[in-house]
Amino acid sequence: MNNITNWVFDLDNTLYKAECGLFDKVHILMGKFIEEKLNLASGDAQALRSKYYHQYGTTLRGLMIEHQVNPNEYLDYVHQINYEVVQPNTSLAEILKSLNGKKYIFTNANFEHVEKVLEKLNMTNIFDGCFDISESDYMPKPHKEVYDSFQNKFNLDNSSTAMFEDLHINLKEPHKMGWQTVWVTNNLEYNLNKDVNQQEDIQKIIDEKGYISHVTDDLENFLKNVI
Numbered sequence: 407m408n409n410i411t412n413w414v415f416d417l418d419n420t421l422y423k424a425e426c427g428l429f430d431k432v433h434i435l436m437g438k439f440i441e442e443k444l445n446l447a448s449g450d451a452q453a454l455r456s457k458y459y460h461q462y463g464t465t466l467r468g469l470m471i472e473h474q475v476n477p478n479e480y481l482d483y484v485h486q487i488n489y490e491v492v493q494p495n496t497s498l499a500e501i502l503k504s505l506n507g508k509k510y511i512f513t514n515a516n517f518e519h520v521e522k523v524l525e526k527l528n529m530t531n532i533f534d535g536c537f538d539i540s541e542s543d544y545m546p547k548p549h550k551e552v553y554d555s556f557q558n559k560f561n562l563d564n565s566s567t568a569m570f571e572d573l574h575i576n577l578k579e580p581h582k583m584g585w586q587t588v589w590v591t592n593n594l595e596y597n598l599n600k601d602v603n604q605q606e607d608i609q610k611i612i613d614e615k616g617y618i619s620h621v622t623d624d625l626e627n628f629l630k631n632v633i
């Protein structure tokens with residue numbers, strides 16, 4: 407990856423470990439939002455959350471299309487969480503700072519959430535740009551239009567761009583664009599995809615999908631080895 411000068415990072419479960427549980431808290435509030443909005447029992451709401459996530463890329467997209475939910479109301483609600491579980495990661499911050507070129511955040515969450523997470527991680531003022539879901543009219547990755555909007559905003563040279571993501575499906579479009587792709591795996595990936603539950607499945611996915619250039623379960627170590 408020594409030709410890379412544009413470093414694009416997903417935020418949640420990529421720049422911090424899924425195991426800290428922050429995103430689990432968001433999931434709980436997503437379910438609660440659905441419970442209240444659609445007047446559903448807790449189990450049914452969580453099932454719908456998962457169904458829309460898989461069908462539309464984000465639960466929000468499903469709620470907007472199927473139930474005309476206001477995206478800002480939803481995003482404000484699901485991010486009313488305690489960010490204390492995210493610990494400062496000074497060593498990763500230092501490595502990110504030392505990467506040659508520009509660094510970007512590319513997220514399906516909103517700016518307010520990004521700011522809070524980066525503050526907890528001790529990573530404010532590292533990134534040259536951030537693209538949040540409001541900038542694509544709430545269309546999430548992995549839809550192609552979102553990557554086009556990202557490209558329009560930052561105008562990156564495809565051959566010198568790499569993207570880091572915990573959800574491998576979000577790397578499909580970047581691979582088509584000629585970016586290098588890095589799948590950052592974690593346990594949550596297994597929770598979200600019930601059919602993936604064993605370590606050896608990772609290699610199977612890489613072989614089958616064909617859009618994953620690199621894989622790591624340790625972003626910090628991975629970056630140390632490429633700079």
Ligand SMILES: [Mg+2]
Nearest residue numbers: 416418419572
């Ligand atoms: Mg993520």
